[in-house]
Amino acid sequence: xxxxxxxxxxxxxxxxxxxxxxxxxxxxxxxxxxxxxxxxxxxxxxxxxxxxxxxxxxxxxxxxxxxxxxxxxxxxxxxxxxxxxxxxxxxxxxxxxxxxxxxxxxxxxxxxxxx
Amino acid sequence: xxxxxxxxxxxxxxxxxxxxxxxxxxxxxxxxxxxxxxxxxxxxxxxxxxxxxxxxxxxxxxxxxxxxxxxxxxxxxxxxxxxxxxxxxxxxxxxxxxxxxxxxxxxxxxxx
Numbered sequence: 001x002x003x004x005x006x007x008x009x010x011x012x013x014x015x016x017x018x019x020x021x022x023x024x025x026x027x028x029x030x031x032x033x034x035x036x037x038x039x040x041x042x043x044x045x046x047x048x049x050x051x052x053x054x055x056x057x058x059x060x061x062x063x064x065x066x067x068x069x070x071x072x073x074x075x076x077x078x079x080x081x082x083x084x085x086x087x088x089x090x091x092x093x094x095x096x097x098x099x100x101x102x103x104x105x106x107x108x109x110x111x112x113x114x115x
Numbered sequence: 116x117x118x119x120x121x122x123x124x125x126x127x128x129x130x131x132x133x134x135x136x137x138x139x140x141x142x143x144x145x146x147x148x149x150x151x152x153x154x155x156x157x158x159x160x161x162x163x164x165x166x167x168x169x170x171x172x173x174x175x176x177x178x179x180x181x182x183x184x185x186x187x188x189x190x191x192x193x194x195x196x197x198x199x200x201x202x203x204x205x206x207x208x209x210x211x212x213x214x215x216x217x218x219x220x221x222x223x224x225x226x227x
Binding site: 033035041042043044045046048056058059089091093103104105106107108109111 | 149156157158159160161164202207214215216217218219220
């Protein structure tokens with residue numbers, strides 16, 4: 001049973017370009033969470049999705065960032081017109097149920113570098 | 116979102132020693148708590164869950180103090196491989212929020 005998969009593992013973009021980060025949850029998991037970890041900082045929650053629905057996006061920046069989790073295929077975190085401050089590690093996590101008593105399982109992350 | 120506070124360290128500890136970290140949280144409604152471990156440039160991995168009064172797993176013991184709103188992690192007979200950053204994690208609860216709130220982590224260095 002493969003774990004949470006993320007790709008690419010490393011992504012380099014120039015300012016103004018778009019970044020697309022993909023996350024495939026563990027088999028049987030329909031709940032996906034995205035987190036951002038800035039250098040020397042803790043992980044910060046961004047968004048929580050179930051299939052085809054955004055449940056909680058309270059941690060998402062208001063502009064340039066969007067997320068989706070289509071019926072088929074991986075969850076996508078999209079960053080438009082990237083800036084240097086977007087450079088960070090972006091982790092995806094999944095769980096079989098809403099997180100209350102249930103832990104989340106993390107993917108290896110995508111490290112975004114904006115030049 | 117609610118806060119989770121940890122001493123960032125680093126804690127420099129000789130191999131074989133016992134070390135303990137504390138973590139305070141502000142969301143009194145939280146029912147479950149976790150310790151995660153994160154190695155350098157890796158993803159967080161679950162170390163222990165803390166559901167009630169505490170939890171023990173081999174050399175690791177986690178305690179919960181609801182009255183004072185803190186949890187602790189005790190590592191006995193520390194190994195070189197225990198060197199990592201330990202993250203205190205509290206699920207958000209109430210109001211439909213579902214993310215995990217992470218502390219910034221406590222950096223542990225086990226010295227030979």
